[in-house]
Every structure is written in C-alpha cells, then in structure tokens.
Amino acid sequence: MNEIIRKRKSIRKYDLTALDDAALENVRAQIKATIPLYPDIRYSVEIVDKVRGMASVSAPHYLIFRSEEKDGAYENIGFIGQQMDLFFSGSELGSCWLGLAKPEEKGASALPHVISMAFGIPAEPLHRSASEFKRKSLDAISEGDDERLDAVRFAPSSMNSQNWYFVAGSGKIICYRTSPPPLLGFMFNKLGCIDMGIALCHIAVESDNFTFIKEADAPSRKGCIYTGTVI
Numbered sequence: 001m002n003e004i005i006r007k008r009k010s011i012r013k014y015d016l017t018a019l020d021d022a023a024l025e026n027v028r029a030q031i032k033a034t035i036p037l038y039p040d041i042r043y044s045v046e047i048v049d050k051v052r053g054m055a056s057v058s059a060p061h062y063l064i065f066r067s068e069e070k071d072g073a074y075e076n077i078g079f080i081g082q083q084m085d086l087f088f089s090g091s092e093l094g095s096c097w098l099g100l101a102k103p104e105e106k107g108a109s110a111l112p113h114v115i116s117m118a119f120g121i122p123a124e125p126l127h128r129s130a131s132e133f134k135r136k137s138l139d140a141i142s143e144g145d146d147e148r149l150d151a152v153r154f155a156p157s158s159m160n161s162q163n164w165y166f167v168a169g170s171g172k173i174i175c176y177r178t179s180p181p182p183l184l185g186f187m188f189n190k191l192g193c194i195d196m197g198i199a200l201c202h203i204a205v206e207s208d209n210f211t212f213i214k215e216a217d218a219p220s221r222k223g224c225i226y227t228g229t230v231i
Contacts, residue, residue: 007089013123044107056098057101062116082198085198158191163195
C-alpha cells in the first residue's frame, strides 16, 4: 500500500507562518497536476488565507474547492481534493478537510463553493502509525476480494462515518454509499458523495489502471445508493 495512505492524518494545529513563495508555487503546480474523476465537470481550486464558519481550523492557508452543480460533482471534488491531501502529507505539510468552512470573500471563480481544506506547516505530529487509525473492519465495509479495498479503510470521511460499501469480484469494484438520514438529507448526501470521491482516490492510487464508470444494470443494495463501478 502507498506509504502516505498508511500514515496520513488530519492536522488541526498549525504554525501560522505563511509558506514562502516557492512552497506556494509548488502547491499551485500540484493543483494543476490533479486528475479529475469526471473530466467534463467544471471546477476550480483556489488558495486563500481566511475562511469562516463552524468548526474552522486556524491555518495559514486554505484550499477552496468550487464546482458546477452537476451529477458527480461532489465525488469529483472529493477525488481531486484527496490527491491534494496526500500531496501535502508527502510534502511534510499538514492538511485537513473542513466540511463547514466557507471563503470570506468572493474568489476569481463564479462556481459554487463545495468544501474547503486547511493546509500549512503542522504544529503537531504530521503522521501516525497504522495502528492509530480508528476504522471499521474490511468486512464491515466490503465483500469480495480486492487488495485495493484495504486502502479505503485509511481514507478520511466526514465525522469518520465511513458511509461506504464495496462489492468486489470479476475484476470490478461496485461502489455504494449509505443512504442519508431523511431529515439531514442534503448535507449528508453532499458529504457522503465527497467521501466517496476520497475513497475512490485511494483506490486509484493503488491501481495500475483505473477506470470509473456508471453501469446501467448495477445491482441495487438495500439502504445504499449506487455510485459507480471501478473496472
């Protein structure tokens, strides 16, 4: 398994000193190098210094993820954002997904805000051992055999909910997410889709070849929503 996947963690304490120009240019270059899950969905990623909202983390910098509102947009942002999360962890920088934080000012993009991510020099240990992850067992989130699914266990998710389920077999991984509670549908649906994109990023990192499709005849699963299939 990818070494960074096995040791990354969400950093919530930062040295508030701004990164130098060279480091920020390296971040911008990585933003441009990310690969979307859905290339036809318009999105943008901006670097800002301030955000607002509940559960915000004080950091020197933040990424603001925006996207057109389209089927698959939130999974796409999760897939793109987790590439940045892994990049930061591998570059000795901390990062943390912020589900409720929003930009203080309008950015260059007119696209709707989706989610934010804090980043900067960590003021706490950057990495952890595999034994420190608090995660569901592989049997609780999947059935069938595919070694890439173990990487999903190390993926971050909103409130560590791990609301996903995978069925592996015949060279495919069929991906589902748990249906959100009726009274909290919109927020949990949005975060659940982002979480699925994050999980798919970990699968992609572990894949020699990664293709994600929507099957017209994918089997339904009680209490779950079909997201797509890795082939």
